[in-house]
Amino acid sequence: MLNIENVSLTIGAYTLLDNISLQLNEGKIYGLLGPNGAGKTTLFKSMLGLTAYSGKITSDNQLLSSRDFGSLIEYPAFYNNLTVVENLQLHSQYLEIQQPDIQSSLEQVDLWGARKKKFSQLSLGMKQRLGIARAFLGTPKYLLLDEPTNGLDPMGIKEIRILLKDKLKSPQHCILVSSHNLTEIAAIADELIFIHGGQIIKTMQNTFENEQDLEKLYEDIMISCQKEGA
Numbered sequence: 001m002l003n004i005e006n007v008s009l010t011i012g013a014y015t016l017l018d019n020i021s022l023q024l025n026e027g028k029i030y031g032l033l034g035p036n037g038a039g040k041t042t043l044f045k046s047m048l049g050l051t052a053y054s055g056k057i058t059s060d061n062q063l064l065s066s067r068d069f070g071s072l073i074e075y076p077a078f079y080n081n082l083t084v085v086e087n088l089q090l091h092s093q094y095l096e097i098q099q100p101d102i103q104s105s106l107e108q109v110d111l112w113g114a115r116k117k118k119f120s121q122l123s124l125g126m127k128q129r130l131g132i133a134r135a136f137l138g139t140p141k142y143l144l145l146d147e148p149t150n151g152l153d154p155m156g157i158k159e160i161r162i163l164l165k166d167k168l169k170s171p172q173h174c175i176l177v178s179s180h181n182l183t184e185i186a187a188i189a190d191e192l193i194f195i196h197g198g199q200i201i202k203t204m205q206n207t208f209e210n211e212q213d214l215e216k217l218y219e220d221i222m223i224s225c226q227k228e229g230a
Ligand SMILES: Nc1ncnc2c1ncn2[C@@H]1O[C@H](COP(=O)(O)OP(=O)(O)OP(=O)(O)O)[C@@H](O)[C@H]1O
Pocket: 011, 014, 016, 034, 035, 036, 037, 038, 039, 040, 041, 042, 043
């Protein structure tokens, strides 16, 4: 279990994260929802140790290790002139992942057939899936995906949904995914986390049968945050 306790981050006059406490459990997919600038990426970066913060984040009561996490934050950066396989081999060497199962990870995201293609030859959807394969390569406990469906067409979005829900979700792994696409979040998440102005506004089970109901709740929450000036 990932335990986030009273995590805050202030830079100059701006409070990016405001006393965030959350518990994230293996076996679940969490959807992180919030408008532009809410603090989603900053929260991911604090978990990954990419930004300073006050408060405490632990995994099963232990200090965090970079091995605990796999992440896809913002646009996935790879070497354009290397092939799919070469990119993953390089990443494994860089992270000192012992005996990475590159074939399985590529099969999982349906890219084994494209293993000899250069990164520059991949479609956006293939690039996102390769980013997820890379994030999952060391079989981390926590998989952090920041807007993985950004810019994808409906088929690409569907592929990511199937990948997360039917292939990567497991009792051993916790997946935290941020998205502005409420339809996707309604379809894949077990739990919902609403964030606004660096604060967690609400956490709840995803009981939404359709995205219209989630959309309505999202709008109500965000409008009331704006009124309160959160
Ligand atoms: N290094 C920084 N210094 C100052 N402000 C920052 C820094 N990084 C991010 N911010 C600000 O912190 C706020 C939260 O940014 P963040 O990128 O975490 O939001 P987000 O929820 O991921 O937004 P989006 O949905 O647009 O990706 C924004 O107002 C952003 O401008």
